[in-house]
Amino acid sequence: MFQSLSERLSASLKSITGQAKLTEDNIKDTLREVRMALLEADVALPVVKTFVEAVKLRAVGSEVAKALNPGQQFLKIVQSELEMVMGEKNESLNLAAQPPAVILMAGLQGAGKTTSAAKLAKFLIEREKKKVMLVSADVYRPAAIKQLETLSAEVGAMFFPSTVDQDPKDIASAALRSAKTSYADVLIVDTAGRLAIDDAMMTEIQDLHAHITPIETLFVVDAMTGQDAANTAKAFNDALPLTGVILTKADGDARGGAALSVRQITGKPIKFMGMGEKVDALEPFHPDRIASRILDMGDMLSLIEEVERKVDKDKADKLAKKIKKGKGFDLVDFKDQLEQMKNMGGIGGLMDKLPGMGGMKQAAGMVNDKMFVEMEALINSMTPMERRFPDKIVGSRKKRIAAGAGKQIQDVNRLLKQFKQMQKMMKKMSQKGGMSKMMRSMNGMMPGGGGGMPRM
The missing domain is CATH 1.10.260.30 (Signal recognition particle, SRP54 subunit, M-domain)
Structure with missing residues (x-):
């Protein structure tokens, strides 16, 4: 993950870490390299501009001038600004609601919504000790309903059955009633995706959202689509009151453009990232730890x-x-x-x-x-x-x-x-x-x- 970005940034920052004093002149080349590294990682241009300007402003200010080792201080600034771009700290799920707390999964087809719904259920069952029910409101793909049923059994979650001839709102209402009578703590609602954003899809999910008023509305997006992931997230955020993002296939994303763009473009935190195909391959997103990995400083926690x-x-x-x-x-x-x-x-x-x-x-x-x-x-x-x-x-x-x-x-x-x-x-x-x-x-x-x- 972030391999190409990590290599480029590490190489560009080596030249500056030994400097006794930092000036606009001697950081100019390094900042140019940092800019190129971020653009090659498919980070959105507005995010790159804001990031480079913030680093430059802090690097030639009193913060570095008073430091015993200006070069090392510069590295700390880059790390700090990376954290700021990605959201500073991990934002966990808000489940403070009368049970069951409803989580709505939204996103394009192929982004990994159904798998992410099951992974999230496993995470909540094992690490939060919650009783979880899963339901599919995807009435366009019978295979998606069957897939969620299979995954529910695998992760130890309850499953509420649905069929393609039902209305998504009716499915969600019935699932909510069942979750209450089953004393479930959380109900995760998987929704239909499309190959592209369209008005019919947005209207349907807006109606469903208004009908069940979820406490968490999570946008699921493929990390490997780079800055397109951030743009798609923005389109969904304009239509729905998103509370967070799940970044899937992050283990295959050597660039990192999505992780570095989503927060700043949407204003919504990345809450989880999928790190593989297995049902336990879901990690809470910690900006400080990710920034440390990007700069090849490891992630011991x-x-x-x-x-x-x-x-x-x-x-x-x-x-x-x-x-x-x-x-x-x-x-x-x-x-x-x-x-x-x-x-x-x-x-x-x-x-x-x-x-x-x-x-x-x-x-x-x-x-x-x-x-x-x-x-x-x-x-x-x-x-x-x-x-x-x-x-x-x-x-x-x-x-x-x-x-x-x-x-x-x-x-x-x-x-x-x-x-x-x-x-x-x-x-x-x-x-x-x-x-x-x-x-x-x-x-x-x-x-x-x-x-x-x-x-x-």
Whole structure:
């Protein structure tokens, strides 16, 4: 996410960070580079102009003149202005209403409304402990109703059935009555989309909105459409009293134009962003954390939250006890670790949140997509005994394992080498003071920790 923008901005800001004094002359070239980086990221022109002017005004003012390190202060200004453009802080959903709180999903066809409705339901069920009902008022696509029913079952939400011969307002009214009698905390209403904005579509959704008066009206938009996303959001905002935006497919958006344009053009906050196809791939949008990611400073808070949610604590505890008892780390444990890493978006997802790793993201993506699959295939090709006692994997065993996974003997050797490295690390962690040493070295990697990222 934001890869191309991050690379361009990081390169343009390097030249200025060592300056002892900032003047209009010596920041001119850097500001031009920043402007170009934002335009190439498909950020809307009015947003780019406002951003560059704000940075320039602060950079040549007393704020920087009095700083001990003007270059570093300039970087802080860029980060601060990025946050301002995107909304300063995360704005959560307003569910302060007599239950059920109604959330209306709006947007164009193909933006991901139905999937986002299910993702939002899962988010509210798991993280907010809410009882959620889903209903589809999309009477033009029978497949959309069926899709929402399937997704409702997957995320553990209640589903109110509807048919294509019903009126959307009647569907919503009946769903609201059912949500009340079922004691649902939240009712999420999915609506029909169109391939383009048209008067009939707007009138229909305006009527539906007036009929059910939702407390949240969320506009769902595809991040990969760049500044067009902001323009479409504005058109919907003119027709409906939007309360926020969900940015979908943000994991595939290397540019970031939508994230940097939507707030300023619509005046409405981005509340969530979709980071993948899975139903749990919805993240609250934190402007400060996103600004930090864009400037390659990492996002340790999101990483910690993700570890808390996605790492299987029981498995982690069992592994720790096993190693402490001296039973050793085997290939079954190694496979578990690979699966945990995949759940967190792989090495690429991890590096995206670690500071100073921007230049390695492309290589990480290759490891994530290809090598994880290869390693798991090789481990699956082994016998239970071989997984428990990797030292027994020699000669003809390697040949059989490679053939079973459709790989070469060198691939088996590479896997065993990587396993041995992980085994050594686990052994060190189990020794006295091993974990505290590891935590101290991790602290050195944090911003302000004094260590910087280690060379790899």
